[in-house]
Amino acid sequence: MDVLQVTGLTKKFGSFTAVDTISFSLKEGEILGLLGRNGAGKTTTIQMLLGVLTPNSGSIHYFGKDLQKHRETVLEKVNFSSTYTNLPWDLTVSENLTYISYLYSIQNRKERVGKIAHIFRLEDVLNKQVRDLSAGQITRVNLAKALLNYPKVLLLDEPTASLDPDVAKYIREFLLDQRKQFNVSIILTSHNMAEVEDVCDRVVFIEGGKIVADDTPDQLAKTIKISHVELMVKDGLKRTIEYCSSKEISYRVKGRFIVVDIEEQIIPDFLRGLMDIGVYYDEIAIEKPTLEDYFLQVTHKS
């Protein structure tokens, strides 16, 4: 069942088209990555999905209801967190979470605030003003705020930016757990491609305001033919370089290591060729194409 259906969404600012007739859907319990470089139209799309920006045309339906016509009912079950918005900095964490719990008419507010503070490891800062928190703590408070109303759809803009790696990992696991336990559907934007591959079931890739790809992270990565082969050359680094140049293979040298970018199916031929010219290597690592390679290819093309 689709919890979100976006159809023909367009946003223009004067003659500039920021989002160009995009359509996509989000299934119940699905985690969707919204990717694209800066200025591609991701933030504009999210702003329209939140109802803070009015589209020129197209429609947004949550749970089968039009966002414009059923704003109040829909927004009870939707929430958002971004590193680019904040909570009132003069209020303590506890005051912020409490007043927001009133905005969502949450029952058992005290209990809910306590529980969410525990989940996001905020118990020690509950009585601190937001202005006194570190960037990582603010991100956690924003995430706590976003989960406060038991959302069915969660929009997350760079949810783990500015977090320490262990906390970022904890948050990723938490999101996956929320999906598993409550079937929460999530749209997230991130510049961390490994994170997207880790948590997203599907990726919508936006470039120049248009959707250029809509597939699983694996399938998108598979469209890239080039793998990275890293060799620690014991003998014959110069010959390896000459061989790559003669075959017009792109490479990078890092000390005794050489990394070559090469199509997966010709790796055996390449290694055989090195053997023929007497190159010896101690270590070999083959890195298959990733979502990051896909991202780089799409963004470089344009």
Added chain:
Amino acid sequence: MSFHRVKAMFLHELHITKRSYEVFNDLLLYPLFNVIVFGFMTLYLAGTTGKIVADQVLAAMILWQMINITQYSIAVGCLWDVWSRNLTNLFITPITFAEYLFSYAITGSVKAIVVMILASILSFFVFNFNIFSVGVFQLFLVVANLIFFGFSFGVVMLGLIIRFGTKIQAFAWGLISVFQPLMAVIYPVSVLPEPFKSIAHLFPPTYAFEAMRKSLAGINIGMDFVYAFLLNFVFLFLSIAFFRAMFIKSKVTGQFARLEG
């Protein structure tokens, strides 16, 4: 209208007000200092022009704070959310336009009345002026009209902030002062030359201040309160329509989303 969401906004305002030195200065300190300055001036006036004129000037200064504080409270309340990049967080919740404005109407009125009580106590003990000499019922009607107008003016300011952002934020403090001379706050409307006299009669506070002066002088108030309320309803309707238009426009142009800074 949801009681919970109005309460949420009330809590939000309460916490900001109690923690902010800026709000403390603007809402409490400056208005009370104004009353003190005018209080001493009226002590001098009482000895020259008489007690009634002196009382009228001091009452005007106390009551002027009703408009000033109500409109300031609404405009700066919104600015706090813009400055702390919280406006999106607020408007992605189910809070409605009506709840948002209603919350500010309540918090603005509460702040204005608290300041009026403090200024009145100060005037009573230091300047020998009892605000109730306006008449309890008359005072209630004057205060209601001034808060009513302050709210409408604040809503216009809110619309301008949402439409144009922080570049017009100075209006939140200063724009009301531009209208002060036109509303015959401290002096009777009769001293204004034309066309300012006619313009003054377009503003509800003009009638409220005239009624206050007449009451203190023991003159029949006549239709002043009727005109004040009628005009206030017109101003309220226009201000809400203006805010709504600005809000819609801001969401179309993207300014509303950009208010996050």
